[in-house]
Amino acid sequence: MPKSKVKREKPRERFSYDPTRVLTKLEEYGKRVLEDIKSGKNPYFDIPMRGLNNVYFDEKRRVIRMGDKLSRRYFLNVAHARKFMQTLLIMAYVKRLVSEGKHASLREAYYANKHTIPGTKENTFEDQRESDPIIEDLERMLGVLREEMHLTADRRGYIYGDIVIRDGEDEFNTSKLGMGGWAVPGTVEHLHFVEVNVDYALVVETAAMADRLIEEKFPKKEKALIIATQGQASRGVRRLIHRLHYEEGLPIIVFTDGDPYGWYIYSTIKQGSINLAYLSDKLATPEAKFVGMTMDDIKRYGLENVTEKLKGIPPNKKGGPTGDYKRILEEMEYPWFQNKEWQRQLKMAVKMGVRIEQQALANKSLEFVAKRYLPEKINSGDLLP
Amino acid sequence: MPKSKVKREKPRERFSYDPTRVLTKLEEYGKRVLEDIKSGKNPYFDIPMRGLNNVYFDEKRRVIRMGDKLSRRYFLNVAHARKFMQTLLIMAYVKRLVSEGKHASLREAYYANKHTIPGTKENTFEDQRESDPIIEDLERMLGVLREEMHLTADRRGYIYGDIVIRDGEDEFNTSKLGMGGWAVPGTVEHLHFVEVNVDYALVVETAAMADRLIEEKFPKKEKALIIATQGQASRGVRRLIHRLHYEEGLPIIVFTDGDPYGWYIYSTIKQGSINLAYLSDKLATPEAKFVGMTMDDIKRYGLENVTEKLKGIPPNKKGGPTGDYKRILEEMEYPWFQNKEWQRQLKMAVKMGVRIEQQALANKSLEFVAKRYLPEKINSGDLLP
Structure with a gap:
């Protein structure tokens, strides 16, 4: 039988994992929020939009791609404030995870960040269905994989x-x-x-x-x-x-x-x-x-x-x-x-x-x-x- | 912190895997069928019954145990003949697997033994729901694990x-x-x-x-x-x-x-x-x-x-x-x-x-x-x- 004709090709990407990249990005975003607050501005995040409206098939590279539509999330907006708070909470959590070289599952991330805000009856998160989308938002906003933020997915396969x-x-x-x-x-x-x-x-x-x-x-x-x-x-x-x-x-x-x-x-x-x-x-x-x-x-x-x-x-x-x-x-x-x-x-x-x-x-x-x-x-x- | 008080105990079983054991049992059963046929008798298998009626909780050993009720499966019985044929087919298949040191999944065992009986329109098996119970019957009849018959279960876990x-x-x-x-x-x-x-x-x-x-x-x-x-x-x-x-x-x-x-x-x-x-x-x-x-x-x-x-x-x-x-x-x-x-x-x-x-x-x-x-x-x- 002839040997397989399928052979290795020339590599086109290099090992690129760099935990400090996520930290640098998180700090940039954090600093901007802080500066906005100090200068009396209304802090916000620009988050690429989810959903079919912001997705297209890139014919050249032949992959599904995200478009460039953004959604702005303000702190001082009754409709945005809760999600703004949640975004910051998860960002802080990710910073701690990556700095300490630890990983957490999505479920752990939810439980770890769920608490009652002092002096109120309000919980930071009521359900994992609230924390998962925030993590997806961060992937899109920072352009990093969840895994690079040390948030691990379900494992399966060998x-x-x-x-x-x-x-x-x-x-x-x-x-x-x-x-x-x-x-x-x-x-x-x-x-x-x-x-x-x-x-x-x-x-x-x-x-x-x-x-x-x-x-x-x-x-x-x-x-x-x-x-x-x-x-x-x-x-x-x-x-x-x-x-x-x-x-x-x-x-x-x-x-x-x-x-x-x-x-x-x-x-x-x-x-x-x-x-x-x-x-x-x-x-x-x-x-x-x-x-x-x-x-x-x-x-x-x-x-x-x-x-x-x-x-x-x-x-x-x-x-x-x-x-x-x-x-x-x-x-x-x-x-x-x-x-x-x-x-x-x-x-x-x-x-x-x-x-x-x-x-x-x-x-x-x-x-x-x-x-x-x-x-x-x-x-x-x-x-x- | 004190070291764990949980310690290894004295072993109570020994490594017991012996592929020849299954082969010996299969040969015994096969020979008996052959002798029955030669001497004009109606060949049969005695198979421990399945279901709640033949199950009890062994208080001493504290495990669920099978009772001793048997069901007799005859070759020359219209109600039994198909299952008798299927039992023999799977037994022959297991003999080949174990002799050759090969393993098959339940699904493979089904597909491998599914064929149309020459001169008829009858299939040996119509569905995996026919072959799985036969394999369970064999486990009970021979007193061996499916795995000892080289029929592998779904894998999961690490x-x-x-x-x-x-x-x-x-x-x-x-x-x-x-x-x-x-x-x-x-x-x-x-x-x-x-x-x-x-x-x-x-x-x-x-x-x-x-x-x-x-x-x-x-x-x-x-x-x-x-x-x-x-x-x-x-x-x-x-x-x-x-x-x-x-x-x-x-x-x-x-x-x-x-x-x-x-x-x-x-x-x-x-x-x-x-x-x-x-x-x-x-x-x-x-x-x-x-x-x-x-x-x-x-x-x-x-x-x-x-x-x-x-x-x-x-x-x-x-x-x-x-x-x-x-x-x-x-x-x-x-x-x-x-x-x-x-x-x-x-x-x-x-x-x-x-x-x-x-x-x-x-x-x-x-x-x-x-x-x-x-x-x-x-x-x-x-x-x-």
Whole structure:
């Protein structure tokens, strides 16, 4: 069998984590507020607006981007005062976290800043639904990731392959940890990639499939790093994928179930999401490619007997489209799926009315996915854009 | 601060994984079927019955146990023939897996064994809901874990602490993997514990709290192994807890949110579940203890301001009890909660109508849980049974 033609590319970004950057920005903003107060002005923050109105698809870079609409938040404005106070509270908290080298979860940040304002019955925060948006505001306002502010996201996912990571004082090879692999932490900003002895990274939706590939020694034979997302990719995993691609030149190949949920996982890794448009430059990897499962795989590999029916009502039936059908039709509208290959796949799915899972390949044999399916498709470049 | 009084105990079980045991049993059963056929008899399997009727609480060992009611499954019986065929198919599949040293997920096992019977339009399996129960039947019939048959469960959870694990050719210390920790695989049967330099294992419900304790260097300071379950404990994690307790003598201390879901997580780790009663001897750890969150913690640590309301209708209101209240009242009936301490906690929860999360401790300070809450409660033995 020919060696994989997928090779590392030239890195285009450098390790850029610098905790002092956040502190400098926070101090700038803090000083301006103080000066405004001293000179009798009404202090304010300019915060880029959230929502669809301030989001666009950057055709050149091929990522979802935030526009330049701003919303001004004043201290001396009855409608703004509470949020102004909350913004300052969280800014002070972040300053303390970063200065002390500590991290907090979103929930901890909420609990830590919830208190009753002395002399009143007013709480600073009533609910995490009040503190989370303030943190998003700060990401947009300061142009930094939540993780750079030491506010950690939920963690999920693990990796396995011949790369050496340095995390604090520890250095380890993620292919020397038995069947387990390395659990990806919530924050990956500070990681150093000491050695990268793989040709590409294969991002895998299900843990069962990742474990199959590990058992078949796929990572060693194909010089691949396995990244198991365990469903929708966590922010940590998405940032890790981005860093491995841009800082280490690793091509990213995504392997999900052939269904609207799997394609959405791919979509989020590739282009970012609308909610987090302002982070696309740091979280998205538009050069990622998709290996499967595709609708063509069903016929090509004789999997007709192991498809599953799509849920919901098809578009041409009364009451339709709903369920899976509705999601597929929505995906057909995504700017990054506006190409012949993806339109064809998505149309086929609606027409055939079926989905096909990664694990359905076990119908051929357990080895099939590692010995034939993936090497065949990856080496011949049979990938979707 | 005094050193932790919690110490390792004398081991009571030995490493017992022996892949040949399953093979021997499968061969015995297979031979009997073959002999029956040769001598013109109607072959059958005797399978311990599932369901509440065949489950009891063993007061002495304090685990949920399977009774001795059997159900006989014949080949020559129209009502049994399909299941008999399926049982044999899965048995043959397991034999191949174990002989070849391979593992398969439940989903792979389903897909691998789904085919159309030649000359008919009949499929061997129509749905995974047909194959999963057959696998459970085999666990009960053979008295082995699914994992011993090389059928792996969903994986979830990670560990961090000064223990050295050998998994195949790899040997690693789970406290030397940066902030990530070691991702617990679906199957932990084959792991060897080479060195165990901790006094106890702290099982933690949320990843955010586990990460807090790692950041605070709690595992090193308190000589503890952190086991993050990330919600309900996976089978792999429950088996790992069991093995660490019985083979390595590690006391198990569980730390969850103070709510019906958290108490249920504790309950499952401690006593096993009704569905898997036949596995309690291998999955449950009845000696596990509970450190928090408790209802008493709210007043003792001044957390009144950071409780959350229980969901649902209380028992004394019209339409009640529903939601959280209903679950708490159900938990009050569990045999292992029939003691003064737990009845008091559960009654208090219903009366106060609130829940308290682990992360609410961040209201004191980020360090509070690691420097005061846990050491204070664990060292003074302030644990629930």
